[in-house]
Amino acid sequence: MTALVRQIFSPVVDVTGLRAHFPVLARLAYLNAGTDGPLASAARDAAAQELERELHDGRSQAHFERRAELTDGLRSAYADALGCDPSDVALTTCTTEGIAQTIGGLELAPGTEILTSDEEHPGLLGALAAVRSLRGVEIREAPLADLADAVGPKTSLVACSHVGWMSGSLAPAELAEIDVPVLLDGAQGVGAIDLDVHALGCDAYAGAGQKWLCGPDGTGMLYVSPALRERLAVWRRGYGNLADPQAGLDARVHDDARRFDTPALNAETVAGALSGIGVLASAGWPAVHERAVSLAARLAELLAERGREPAPRGPSTLVSFPSSDPPGEHARLVENGVVLRTIPGRPWLRASVGAWNDEDDLDRLLGTLFR
Numbered sequence: 001m002t003a004l005v006r007q008i009f010s011p012v013v014d015v016t017g018l019r020a021h022f023p024v025l026a027r028l029a030y031l032n033a034g035t036d037g038p039l040a041s042a043a044r045d046a047a048a049q050e051l052e053r054e055l056h057d058g059r060s061q062a063h064f065e066r067r068a069e070l071t072d073g074l075r076s077a078y079a080d081a082l083g084c085d086p087s088d089v090a091l092t093t094c095t096t097e098g099i100a101q102t103i104g105g106l107e108l109a110p111g112t113e114i115l116t117s118d119e120e121h122p123g124l125l126g127a128l129a130a131v132r133s134l135r136g137v138e139i140r141e142a143p144l145a146d147l148a149d150a151v152g153p154k155t156s157l158v159a160c161s162h163v164g165w166m167s168g169s170l171a172p173a174e175l176a177e178i179d180v181p182v183l184l185d186g187a188q189g190v191g192a193i194d195l196d197v198h199a200l201g202c203d204a205y206a207g208a209g210q211k212w213l214c215g216p217d218g219t220g221m222l223y224v225s226p227a228l229r230e231r232l233a234v235w236r237r238g239y240g241n242l243a244d245p246q247a248g249l250d251a252r253v254h255d256d257a258r259r260f261d262t263p264a265l266n267a268e269t270v271a272g273a274l275s276g277i278g279v280l281a282s283a284g285w286p287a288v289h290e291r292a293v294s295l296a297a298r299l300a301e302l303l304a305e306r307g308r309e310p311a312p313r314g315p316s317t318l319v320s321f322p323s324s325d326p327p328g329e330h331a332r333l334v335e336n337g338v339v340l341r342t343i344p345g346r347p348w349l350r351a352s353v354g355a356w357n358d359e360d361d362l363d364r365l366l367g368t369l370f371r
């Protein structure tokens with residue numbers, strides 16, 4: 001497709017309308033969704049409405065029915081974002097939780113190996129360190145781009161980012177072809193870019209609700225394929241993830257991915273998460289993804305033209321660029337109302353570009369950097 005044809009046929013976001021949902025954007029060039037997305041007024045209202053109800057009606061049977069209704073809705077919304085069936089999605093409180101459930105649940109034997117990349121986030125590294133020290137599992141690292149070729153005879157799992165948090169590079173498509181299970185850390189994937197867990201060929205995908213889906217903190221999801229589901233031990237069992245909680249010690253976990261649900265999601269958080277997704281969905285997901293990825297690419301181009309070539313990246317929404325003084329420059333940006341982050345151990349600043357950002361946000365960033 002030529003650029004012109006793409007322009008004609010691409011869905012377009014009503015940027016002014018979308019930005020109006022997020023009060024923070026009126027004040028700041030908010031380029032930080034890779035940490036936490038902007039919150040929508042509607043999300044605050046939805047959460048407040050649930051709290052009001054709880055305040056006045058108390059929390060009895062009707063409250064738990066309302067909670068169930070909300071969590072069903074959130075599961076379906078996450079399933080839409082992941083491109084899978086709701087019955088394959090568990091509700092978690094964050095990406096880290098879904099990763100830990102998957103890696104811990106495999107109960108791998110000592111001496112087996114998990115293959116990962118050399119640019120992973122503590123949310124994955126923590127779970128890898130845990131199975132190494134608690135179960136004697138070996139952890140081997142290879143560059144993200146080479147992971148499919150690096151699979152060896154001892155590899156029991158490949159666990160890596162879908163979109164790398166440091167530079168915005170993408171996991172190699174060849175991972176869909178390998179014959180060991182693949183767990184993708186989707187913290188920087190879901191909500192940010194087009195996503196279909198079946199096309200990715202992964203067996204598990206852990207994602208965040210608070211980043212690119214603009215939900216409150218304490219929200220997230222875990223996709224697990226039906227085949228892998230049966231292999232994962234579930235140590236955390238209680239009312240929420242049991243099919244027949246009244247059966248006492250004989251109670252069984254749910255047949256579907258609900259068995260991995262986090263035990264206690266509150267109604268206000270879930271309502272806020274649903275509202276945030278609703279705002280983005282009403283702008284149109286394909287348009288939201290297209291705009292974010294192309295605006296990020298534009299920022300990368302503008303930085304490169306000015307001598308700050310970003311770190312090698314993929315078609316994602318993260319742009320990490322060199323800085324001779326990351327903390328100092330970060331502080332100057334904050335003073336000028338530009339919110340982004342430093343990357344530990346790298347001489348970089350990272351901008352997270354969403355469909356809600358506009359050219360003025362990029363100008364404010366560039367204006368401060370190149371003053």
Ligand SMILES: Cc1ncc(COP(=O)(O)O)c(C=O)c1O
Nearest residue numbers: 094095096121123165185187208
């Ligand atoms: C790639 C990656 N993985 C995991 C995490 C941890 O996410 P959460 O706070 O949802 O557990 C992050 C957070 O920034 C991340 O970027």
